[in-house]
Amino acid sequence: MILLNPGPVNVSDRVRKTLMGPDLCHRESECAALFGNIRRKLLEAFVPGAESEYTAILLTGSGTAAVEASIMSCLPAGKRLIHVNNGVYGERISSIVATQRLGIAEIKSAWDTPPDPERILKSLKQEPAVYAVVMVHHETTLGLMNPVHEIADHVDGRGCVFVVDSVSGLGGEPLDIAGRHMYMVAGTAGKCIQGFPGVSFVLVRKGFMENVVKHPKRSWYLNLANYYEAQKNDSIPFTPAVQVYAAFDEALSELLEEGVANRCKRYARFASLIRDRMNALGIQAVLPAAYQSNSVTAFYVPEGLTYSVLHDRLKERGYVIYAGQGYLESKIFRVANMGALEEKDVEGFGDAFEEVLRQEIGGV
Ligand SMILES: Cc1ncc(COP(=O)(O)O)c(C=O)c1O
DSSP: OEEOSSSSOOOOHHHHHHTTSOOOOTTSHHHHHHHHHHHHHHHHHHSTTOGGGEEEEEEESOHHHHHHHHHHHSOOTTOEEEEEESSHHHHHHHHHHHHTTOEEEEEEOOTTSOOOHHHHHHHHHHOTTEEEEEEESEETTTTEEOOHHHHHHHHHHTTOEEEEEOTTTTTTSOOOTTTTTOOEEEEETTSTTOOOTTEEEEEEEHHHHHHHTTSOOSOSTTOHHHHHHHHHTTOOSSOOOHHHHHHHHHHHHHHHHHOHHHHHHHHHHHHHHHHHHHHHTTOOBSSOGGGBOSSEEEEEOOTTOOHHHHHHHHHHTTEEOEEOOGGGTTTEEEEEOOSSOOHHHHHHHHHHHHHHHHHHHOOO
16 A cells, blocks of 8 residues: 555555564663664754764654653743744644743644744733743645744744754655754654654753753653663663664664755655656645655645545545545545655556546536
């Protein structure tokens, strides 16, 4: 089955085989070496040249665990943050922030519109007590790229901490974490890094991490300080998903061999192939090209079809597409091109789509 949903993704045979490696105890030296390798590879991939300025904290849990751990850990006592919301994952950040009342202001924009960096700057100026800004890099809701680099410059310029959810970005979209002084970036193994779901991570500026250990603990499992202190002793505080980590390590080796920039280019190329093919079939994209990511495209469901019929007919042919969310649920469908896909998979999807259109509404 070809997965064209934005994670979990198709993985390579090489990554899949690693799952079947030897049984390992997480308190043994082999595991400490495995975790050390993963952390080293994450820094090499995502903060090249600034590895000594960052640390990677590994968590067993999906991408939300890494985002929630970042939010729970980033604030000193009494400090609050600005959160940006222009999609389902921005909304999730707002919900996490609300659990502990950590917000000072929410900057909301429409799902099909990137937030205006000037609005965030204005809000930073209006709220001198703000300590951090939290937002999504690639808003997977519609496959929209948020202008995180411009916003990072404003946040850094005001002396604040920038926390980024790049769960669906890292590996597929360029992100200048070190150059733009992003303090915390949350990611996951099971999307553009092409590992399995179940493990996630946060890249944190080391100097900042030394402050984080003094922040109040708002969660126990999702407190980054607990992980950081254990990591210093080559340990991990809770039982990790060992085999999934082993596969993650292999997926990171693959990423480094391909190169992050090349992977981003490959994704961009596959996304273009999908968009061109859909365009030729008269299927309209939801977002203008300038906002679109390298790995997810939202399209309107063609007239005469419903999402569920489209989904089911494509699945019968070996392709899994993804529904819209929220108010767009019945109106759109999403096609992701993350994962160990080949050009023939993307072409095959286009052929299958054309066949379904012909069969269901004719005239193509
Ligand atoms: C931008 C973004 N953030 C967070 C998440 C949550 O990740 P998970 O479902 O792995 O918890 C997702 C999932 O698609 C996402 O796309």
